[in-house]
Amino acid sequence: MKLATTHIAVLLLISILMMGCRGQQTENPPIAPQQNMQFQERFNAQQENPFFENNMSMRMPVEGTIARGKMRDNPTVYEGVDDEGNYVEENPMDVTKSFLYRGKERYDIFCQACHGGTGDGRGIIMTGQYGYVPAPTFHRSASYEMTDGEFYSAIANGIRSMPSYATQIPVEDRWAIVAYVRALQRSQNIPEAELEDYDIDIAELQEEYQARIAREEARAEAMAVDEEEEVSAEIGEALYTRYACNTCHSVDGSRLIGPTFANLYGSERTFTDGTSQIADEDYIYESIVDPSVLIVEGYDDIMQSYDYLSESELQSLVEFIKAQSDN
Ligand code: HEC
Ligand code: HEC
Structure with a gap:
């Protein structure tokens, strides 16, 4: 009986000691009592191999063959x-x-x-x-x-x-x-005449739609109430990153997907419809909320409207863009 208790105590001690070893860091290679096939000679990718004439361990595919699933001739x-x-x-x-x-x-x-x-x-x-x-x-x-x-x-x-x-x-x-x-x-573009062929109540759907619009407008209004917020170029700078404007517009003059903001304010802009105008505050504001109206020449009509930003956020962005100009 005594012996069994000692056995149990020793086993317990060993297992506690072994658990204690986990999570420690060491520079030494792990001890592997049972090696299986963990260690064997092999070549790494791109390694030299003097066995072949060109000294490359990686082999080219046999000429005229295509790996399974790679036949993409269409x-x-x-x-x-x-x-x-x-x-x-x-x-x-x-x-x-x-x-x-x-x-x-x-x-x-x-x-x-x-x-x-x-x-x-x-x-x-x-x-x-x-x-x-x-x-x-x-x-x-x-x-x-x-x-x-x-x-x-x-x-x-x-x-x-x-x-x-x-x-x-x-x-x-x-x-x-x-x-x-x-x-x-x-x-999303079914003509009303064609809609009538379907077994749906158009009037009911329209009512539902109007109700949803009203709900959204009410929510927007409720959110707009306490908007006596600060407007500054610094806030604009944070928004420039937060709303990912920086993915398409640089401030160092380089061309990304859209025109750079550097020296944009006050410069003359030319548009794809042949007209041009000076980039004043109004123009910049409109470019953010209604980007598809005037498309800057040499660019595509891909910018999405940011009309869901609050008034103060829009103003801050305008301030930020203005701050990128010397004039
Ligand atoms: C997916 C890319 C993309 C993103 C994101 C984007 N824009 Fe644009 N933006 C464009 C492109 C392209 C143009 C030029 C075509 C046009 O006029 O719509 C443009 C035009 C503009 C212009 C007019 C520039 C000029 O040279 O006259 C302003 C101002 C502007 N964007 C502001 C913003 C602001 C502010 C944001 C972020 C809140 C933003 N954009 C996010 C692509 C983008
Ligand atoms: C992580 C967000 C994300 C996912 C997921 C995504 N897209 Fe997009 N997609 C975008 C953005 C952002 C753009 C605009 C890129 C730009 O203008 O720089 C875009 C643009 C596009 C355009 C160009 C549309 C146009 O009018 O210019 C097509 C087409 C498109 N996506 C198809 C797809 C399809 C199909 C899938 C699913 C397989 C998909 N996208 C998944 C974010 C996404």
């Missing part, structure tokens, strides 16, 4: 372009109902968080003000005019500041998403 399917390298107009896949549903499922997983469930650009990440570049709505003419191939390319290669989703989304699913986004676009 540019229409894999890159969304035709033989001349132009984006294809139409989805090369067979767009069936189940294919569309697959697209919906994938869209909801990979795109919805930013582009919104209906494609209106109001995904949860955007409304949460996490400082992301705003995702555009798909319900605007620039997006309607994009071909299926361009949409495919946006997923495969990324577009401007949006990264590529190629590693997460395989080729066929990308096309399924393209098909679904097209369906989303159509769904």
Whole structure:
């Protein structure tokens, strides 16, 4: 009996001691009583290997062979372009109902968080003000005019500041998403006459819609009440980063996706419609809340409206941009 207690005490001591060893740092190699195949001769990537004539340990693929799954000889399917390298107009896949549903499922997983469930650009990440570049709505003419191939390319290669989703989304699913986004676009643009063919109560939907708008307006008003807030270029500078303006606009004169803010204030701007004007406070303010009205020459109409910012935030941004000018 005595012996058993001692045994137990010793075992307990050993296990406590062993637990105590975990988490300690040491420069020594680990002790491996049972080595299995942990240590064996091998070559690291790019290492020299005198066994071969060219001294390379990494071998080239045998000429004329293609690894399984790498046979990508159809540019229409894999890159969304035709033989001349132009984006294809139409989805090369067979767009069936189940294919569309697959697209919906994938869209909801990979795109919805930013582009919104209906494609209106109001995904949860955007409304949460996490400082992301705003995702555009798909319900605007620039997006309607994009071909299926361009949409495919946006997923495969990324577009401007949006990264590529190629590693997460395989080729066929990308096309399924393209098909679904097209369906989303159509769904928001059904003529009233066609709507009447469906079994829905339009008046009821309109009422619901009006009620929602009223609720949103009431909420915006409630939020706007205590807005006797400070306006300054310093606050503007913080907002410039928080709302990701810095992704597209530099302050050091370099060209990013949009024009630089350096010396913008007071300079003459030329627009794609052929008109021009001096960038005063009003112009800068309007450029932030209504960026699609005047498009600076040499740039694309891709900036999203920031009309959801508070009045003082907008003013601070204007002050910040003014501060980037010597004149
Ligand atoms: C993390 C947020 C995010 C996710 C997720 C995301 N996007 Fe985007 N997307 C953006 C942003 C931001 C832009 C605007 C980029 C810019 O203008 O610099 C954009 C732009 C686009 C455009 C260009 C639209 C236009 O009118 O110029 C397309 C097309 C697009 N995204 C498709 C998709 C698809 C399809 C998915 C899902 C596979 C997706 N995006 C997922 C953020 C996102
Ligand atoms: C996705 C990129 C993008 C983001 C993010 C963005 N912009 Fe822009 N912005 C542009 C582009 C492109 C233009 C030029 C085309 C145009 O006039 O719409 C532009 C134009 C402007 C102009 C007019 C510039 C000129 O040279 O006349 C102002 C001012 C401006 N943006 C302010 C802002 C502010 C403030 C923010 C952040 C709250 C912001 N932008 C976020 C892309 C962006």
